Amino acid sequence: MAIEIERRPMIVERTEVKRYSASARVNHWITAICFVLLTLSGLALFHPSLFFLTDLFGGGANTRAFHPWIGVVLVASFSVLFVRFWKLNLWNRDDTRWMSQIGDVVKGEEEHLPELGKYNAGQKMVFWGTSLLLVVLLASGLVIWDQYFHGLVSINVNRLAALTHSLAAIGAILIIIVHIYAGIWVKGTVRAMTQGQVTGGWAWRHHRKWLRSKVKETDDH
Numbered sequence: 430m431a432i433e434i435e436r437r438p439m440i441v442e443r444t445e446v447k448r449y450s451a452s453a454r455v456n457h458w459i460t461a462i463c464f465v466l467l468t469l470s471g472l473a474l475f476h477p478s479l480f481f482l483t484d485l486f487g488g489g490a491n492t493r494a495f496h497p498w499i500g501v502v503l504v505a506s507f508s509v510l511f512v513r514f515w516k517l518n519l520w521n522r523d524d525t526r527w528m529s530q531i532g533d534v535v536k537g538e539e540e541h542l543p544e545l546g547k548y549n550a551g552q553k554m555v556f557w558g559t560s561l562l563l564v565v566l567l568a569s570g571l572v573i574w575d576q577y578f579h580g581l582v583s584i585n586v587n588r589l590a591a592l593t594h595s596l597a598a599i600g601a602i603l604i605i606i607v608h609i610y611a612g613i614w615v616k617g618t619v620r621a622m623t624q625g626q627v628t629g630g631w632a633w634r635h636h637r638k639w640l641r642s643k644v645k646e647t648d649d650h
């Protein structure tokens with residue numbers, strides 16, 4: 430006996446949830462572009478084997494001149510991001526629980542995890558780690574910006590600042606690599622920062638408390 434299977438076209442309705450305004454996205458991508466340029470120009474000045482990277486900036490002297498100014502733009506741009514997002518990155522008890530169940534996070538078994546607000550503990554650590562390192566980079570960078578601040582401190586303090594600047598830069602680069610990897614690894618996240626929205630499924634799966642608050646917001650209006 431043949432069984433007939435009825436084939437109907439499936440209508441999949443996708444709910445979109447707004448995650449970032451256009452201005453937040455522009456703010457983020459200006460910061461990201463500055464970070465990439467700073468990494469390239471910084472590495473070019475860091476070690477002779479990477480000096481070839483100065484070609485990207487029009488030679489050694491230009492690289493030396495541009496690098497600190499790009500840093501100033503990055504700090505200004507990140508400061509605006511900081512003001513926008515610091516409250517949402519405050520640590521709470523669910524973050525500690527989420528961290529203690531990091532095995533479930535890696536396995537993608539999110540049903541055992543606490544419901545999360547807009548950001549998870551990993552994102553919060555990236556946020557605070559980047560914020561702290563940028564303060565260190567700015568302070569140590571100003572000390573070694575000879576064009577404007579030459580002779581303000583002793584040579585030993587200058588050397589210490591150069592070492593601190595390099596170590597903080599390595600830390601920041603590693604953190605941002607984790608940030609980019611996590612954004613790509615959690616499918617559907619990059620479009621939050623490119624298109625400004627995520628699917629309802631993404632929000633339900635990864636940031637349920639945030640989704641509930643968004644739904645409540647629309648109900649209240």
Ligand code: HEM
Nearest residue numbers: 460461464510514548552553556605609612618619621622
């Ligand atoms: C260069 C490539 C980068 C990519 C592909 C990228 C991607 C993303 C994505 C997809 C999000 C949204 C995450 C979500 O809503 O759950 C995000 C958020 C964010 N990104 Fe980036 N990003 C990059 C660089 C940077 C840099 C260099 C910084 C800072 C120096 C930065 C700081 C932030 C901040 C502060 C947020 C908001 C999340 C939070 O406050 O915890 N990003 N990024």
